[in-house]
Amino acid sequence: MSAVLEETPAVERTARSGGSTSAMLDLALFETRRLLTRIPMLLAFAAYVAWMVWRTPKFEDGFPALQNADRATQSGPLLVGLAVMLCANHAVLRSHRHDTERHFAVLVLAPWRRTAAHVLSVVPVVLLVAVGVAGQFGWEALKPGAVGTGSVAELLVGPLIVLLFGAIGVLLARLIRSGFAAPLTIVLFFFLFFAGAFPTGNGERGTRWLAPVVDEMGSGSIPSDLMGRPAGWHALYLLGLGLTAALLAVVAGGGRSWVLKGAVAGALALAITGGVAQTSGLPADTVVARAAATNNPDKQQTCVNRDGSTYCAFPEWQPRTATWASVVRHVQSLAGGRAHTQPLIVRQRVYATDGLASDGAIAQSTNPYQVTVGTSWGGNRVPEFSAAVSSVLVAGNEKATSAMCDGRMVTTMWLALAWQPDPMQSLRNVRLDDSVTGSAIVLSPTDPLQMTAGQTDVVRELLGKPQESVAAKVKAHWAELTAPKVTSARVAELLGVTAPKEADKCD
Numbered sequence: 001m002s003a004v005l006e007e008t009p010a011v012e013r014t015a016r017s018g019g020s021t022s023a024m025l026d027l028a029l030f031e032t033r034r035l036l037t038r039i040p041m042l043l044a045f046a047a048y049v050a051w052m053v054w055r056t057p058k059f060e061d062g063f064p065a066l067q068n069a070d071r072a073t074q075s076g077p078l079l080v081g082l083a084v085m086l087c088a089n090h091a092v093l094r095s096h097r098h099d100t101e102r103h104f105a106v107l108v109l110a111p112w113r114r115t116a117a118h119v120l121s122v123v124p125v126v127l128l129v130a131v132g133v134a135g136q137f138g139w140e141a142l143k144p145g146a147v148g149t150g151s152v153a154e155l156l157v158g159p160l161i162v163l164l165f166g167a168i169g170v171l172l173a174r175l176i177r178s179g180f181a182a183p184l185t186i187v188l189f190f191f192l193f194f195a196g197a198f199p200t201g202n203g204e205r206g207t208r209w210l211a212p213v214v215d216e217m218g219s220g221s222i223p224s225d226l227m228g229r230p231a232g233w234h235a236l237y238l239l240g241l242g243l244t245a246a247l248l249a250v251v252a253g254g255g256r257s258w259v260l261k262g263a264v265a266g267a268l269a270l271a272i273t274g275g276v277a278q279t280s281g282l283p284a285d286t287v288v289a290r291a292a293a294t295n296n297p298d299k300q301q302t303c304v305n306r307d308g309s310t311y312c313a314f315p316e317w318q319p320r321t322a323t324w325a326s327v328v329r330h331v332q333s334l335a336g337g338r339a340h341t342q343p344l345i346v347r348q349r350v351y352a353t354d355g356l357a358s359d360g361a362i363a364q365s366t367n368p369y370q371v372t373v374g375t376s377w378g379g380n381r382v383p384e385f386s387a388a389v390s391s392v393l394v395a396g397n398e399k400a401t402s403a404m405c406d407g408r409m410v411t412t413m414w415l416a417l418a419w420q421p422d423p424m425q426s427l428r429n430v431r432l433d434d435s436v437t438g439s440a441i442v443l444s445p446t447d448p449l450q451m452t453a454g455q456t457d458v459v460r461e462l463l464g465k466p467q468e469s470v471a472a473k474v475k476a477h478w479a480e481l482t483a484p485k486v487t488s489a490r491v492a493e494l495l496g497v498t499a500p501k502e503a504d505k506c507d
């Protein structure tokens with residue numbers, strides 16, 4: 001009898017231990033349901049979905065580079081993260097607000113297990129954001145015009161931000177028994193993040209990477225192997241911070257085991273390792289590769305022949321050569337003389353010296369019949385490339401187009417725009433001021449061209465006439481239309497439209 005009585009406490013302790021774990025998971029599920037149905041969370045997810053639906057379809061004009069699309073998933077989860085910080089903090093403080101904390105002493109769950117349950121309740125929110133990130137990136141990746149390579153580490157940033165903010169919300173509740181702590185923290189974050197108060201460091205690395213989201217704004221895309229972003233280290237840094245905050249919350253809730261304290265040390269080590277590694281200098285081989293891609297892109301490119309012309313592109317952009325060839329084919333179909341069948345070299349060029357923040361101009365090439373194409377496509381980039389093709393067909397090389405301030409500009413612009421589905425809209429898109437009247441700068445992958453007000457009037461009138469009739473006159477008078485120093489008035493006369501009153505004169 002005594003032996004049976006002596007064994008009973010051990011069995012009860014084992015049952016209680018198993019029951020505590022089960023109860024902790026049940027509480028985590030309960031808190032998850034409450035968390036997901038809170039009004040701030042519902043509003044945050046509604047705004048997140050609306051942001052994705054509004055932003056994703058028109059991202060990079062439907063021709064995304066996936067090394068940019070992965071970073072585009074990082075800003076949206078910030079709102080969800082701030083909402084989960086507020087709601088998780090509010091949930092932990094519920095018993096304090098209602099003065100029911102003393103009643104929990106009679107329950108099977110210790111305070112640290114209840115804290116762990118609140119931390120676990122954030123995990124489903126993290127998973128939902130991960131689904132959103134995957135959906136947003138998948139939407140881009142499945143587009144026919146998508147090129148490039150995405151990064152798993154970049155895609156992890158959004159979910160890890162939600163984990164970090166949720167854990168901070170729980171930790172704040174265990175450290176500060178006030179409902180104002182989380183809102184004040186959110187206000188502080190908005191000040192640091194949106195007011196640019198986060199440390200910036202020097203160059204592309206440095207302490208700027210201590211911010212949750214680190215984005216660079218540039219004029220276009222660059223090959224993924226030239227980006228030089230420490231995305232993997234940054235993901236490790238965010239993971240380490242999130243785990244550290246979560247485990248510290250459990251410790252603050254009363255957890256005192258050596259395993260838990262060791263886990264805190266391990267998580268902190270991850271955060272420090274990632275934080276230090278991501279702020280280190282740019283690797284020397286990346287600097288060399290960027291300079292080579294900027295100054296000698298031919299050594300990194302693959303060339304293919306289409307319709308007699310050669311198209312050279314960085315490997316990730318090879319699928320786009322067929323689209324470029326279509327533009328060249330349309331422009332040459334309207335040209336006359338030798339330009340109708342002139343083989344071109346279309347070479348993709350980038351300015352990648354400063355990575356994603358590069359915003360330098362691409363110098364005009366002096367190579368005969370070589371046309372520059374950039375890494376972006378769709379939207380305004382199509383008429384810009386079309387103008388580059390037509391100007392080289394008219395002038396012979398890109399450098400010669402800088403002095404093309406005569407009637408050849410009329411021929412160039414008509415060739416570039418007449419084949420477009422909406423020539424007048426394309427005229428507006430290719431001009432810096434989005435106008436169809438007056439003088440303007442015409443955008444191009446290299447240095448821009450210039451149109452006078454008179455040339456604009458002639459081009460606009462030509463675009464209003466049937467394409468076939470104008471094309472016949474262009475081919476019949478090609479030699480004179482493309483002769484240096486030909487006036488816009490003479491071009492207008494040859495093409496049967498009203499001549500401009502003023503003489504050709506560019507700024």
